[in-house]
Amino acid sequence: MMYNTGSQNPGLNWKFQCMPVLDVKQAAAKIRQNEASYRFQSAEMGAVSRIDTNQVPSNSPIEDYMASGKIDLGKGGVWHCWAIYDGHGGQQTAIVLSHALIPYVERSLRAHFESSTPETTIEDSIISAFTTLAEEISADGLAALESARSHAEVQARLAPSYAGSCALLALYNPSESMLYVANTGDSRAVLGTPAEFGSGYDTVAMSNDHTAANEAEVERVKALHPDQDNLITKRDGDCARYVGIAVTRAFGDARWNWPKEAMTKWEKEFSGKPAPGSVTTPPYLEATPEVKGYKLKGGEFLVLASDGLWNNLTSEGAVEAVSKWLKATKEGTLAEVGSGTSLAFGGEEASPDHAEGISFWEFWQVKPEWFVYEDDNAATHLVKNGLGGLQRQLFTGVMTVDTPVSRTMRDDVTVQVVFFDGA
Numbered sequence: 448m449m450y451n452t453g454s455q456n457p458g459l460n461w462k463f464q465c466m467p468v469l470d471v472k473q474a475a476a477k478i479r480q481n482e483a484s485y486r487f488q489s490a491e492m493g494a495v496s497r498i499d500t501n502q503v504p505s506n507s508p509i510e511d512y513m514a515s516g517k518i519d520l521g522k523g524g525v526w527h528c529w530a531i532y533d534g535h536g537g538q539q540t541a542i543v544l545s546h547a548l549i550p551y552v553e554r555s556l557r558a559h560f561e562s563s564t565p566e567t568t569i570e571d572s573i574i575s576a577f578t579t580l581a582e583e584i585s586a587d588g589l590a591a592l593e594s595a596r597s598h599a600e601v602q603a604r605l606a607p608s609y610a611g612s613c614a615l616l617a618l619y620n621p622s623e624s625m626l627y628v629a630n631t632g633d634s635r636a637v638l639g640t641p642a643e644f645g646s647g648y649d650t651v652a653m654s655n656d657h658t659a660a661n662e663a664e665v666e667r668v669k670a671l672h673p674d675q676d677n678l679i680t681k682r683d684g685d686c687a688r689y690v691g692i693a694v695t696r697a698f699g700d701a702r703w704n705w706p707k708e709a710m711t712k713w714e715k716e717f718s719g720k721p722a723p724g725s726v727t728t729p730p731y732l733e734a735t736p737e738v739k740g741y742k743l744k745g746g747e748f749l750v751l752a753s754d755g756l757w758n759n760l761t762s763e764g765a766v767e768a769v770s771k772w773l774k775a776t777k778e779g780t781l782a783e784v785g786s787g788t789s790l791a792f793g794g795e796e797a798s799p800d801h802a803e804g805i806s807f808w809e810f811w812q813v814k815p816e817w818f819v820y821e822d823d824n825a826a827t828h829l830v831k832n833g834l835g836g837l838q839r840q841l842f843t844g845v846m847t848v849d850t851p852v853s854r855t856m857r858d859d860v861t862v863q864v865v866f867f868d869g870a
Contacts (some may be wrong), residue, residue: 493621537610581734753860
């Protein structure tokens with residue numbers, strides 16, 4: 448009788464059984480697993496001609512979620528939207544946002560357009576939708592501590608408050624060629640616009656990062672907590688943190704927001720995790736987004752991505768990568784996957800027979816001269832270059848490693864690229 452050993456091929460050779468060594472083509476195949484591309488006929492979605500997306504997980508399960516769809520605003524017409532929800536401390540808050548945020552925005556904007564004398568602007572209506580949902584998530588969690596009928600119900604209703612999430616939402620009004628981007632947290636949206644003078648594309652920031660590296664955000668939170676001198680901290684090998692968390696705005700994250708009495712009840716009666724020691728005068732985090740509008744002129748492309756991409760790639764680098772990818776795609780000059788001279792982590796020619804020592808404890812930045820142009824999906828192209836490009840040891844290293852160690856090397860990455868008017 449044979450017993451189940453846990454392996455279909457039991458034996459004495461155990462090396463590489465838990466994690467195979469990936470070469471460039473295998474690593475490239477791994478990042479293509481969740482890619483998708485959509486093309487649209489003229490006027491089917493206004494000026495939108497193509498949308499490329501991709502998600503590459505690091506956490507298991509992935510904590511990033513993305514959404515897209517259209518919203519009917521009555522007198523305001525039909526708009527199209529794309530969103531990225533970058534969860535942290537679990538996927539639960541991001542799941543709720545992927546389910547509810549766009550409908551909340553639709554309801555708020557519809558009320559704006561149906562009012563004969565609207566008291567709010569489009570931007571105010573979007574902000575109201577974000578903050579209303581955030582308040583309702585928190586209120587339901589607090590109510591569950593007192594009114595839930597079972598322990599299981601408490602846990603289910605607390606989940607969206609226990610975890611947290613950023614939210615990045617782009618809204619496109621085709622009848623007026625207007626693009627709006629609302630952002631809470633550290634995901635980012637950048638627009639590539641045809642250069643006014645010469646060739647190429649200019650970079651237009653459509654969002655600000657809400658982190659402790661943003662001086663304006665630091666001043667804002669310090670004004671809210673003037674008597675606390677340890678709001679912003681930074682340890683070697685880590686990003687600057689605001690009372691222990693990487694973002695200054697987010698949904699959920701009750702440990703930074705709820706009153707002490709509620710946290711005590713949660714911790715003592717329902718096994719909740721206590722608030723960090725630096726949390727003394729909550730609330731600290733809010734979900735209020737910043738909203739930016741842009742009148743599209745034609746030929747632009749929009750890059751939406753979670754911070755897993757921006758940790759290693761600048762906004763300008765992303766625009767350059769997509770603009771040159773467009774040229775290579777139109778000319779049919781995309782290279783074979785894995786071709787070209789492999790570069791070392793510092794940019795010099797790599798040694799083919801010795802492992803590079805690469806530190807992942809500090810965020811590393813890729814440079815445009817290290818970009819490769821070999822994928823027919825713009826989102827995959829950005830992920831590959833954000834994770835190393837021609838630095839093949841870097842790329843294969845970060846793609847070989849899996850959860851949980853991968854979180855010291857790369858975050859979950861979600862990318863959406865929207866092309867307008869055949870850009």
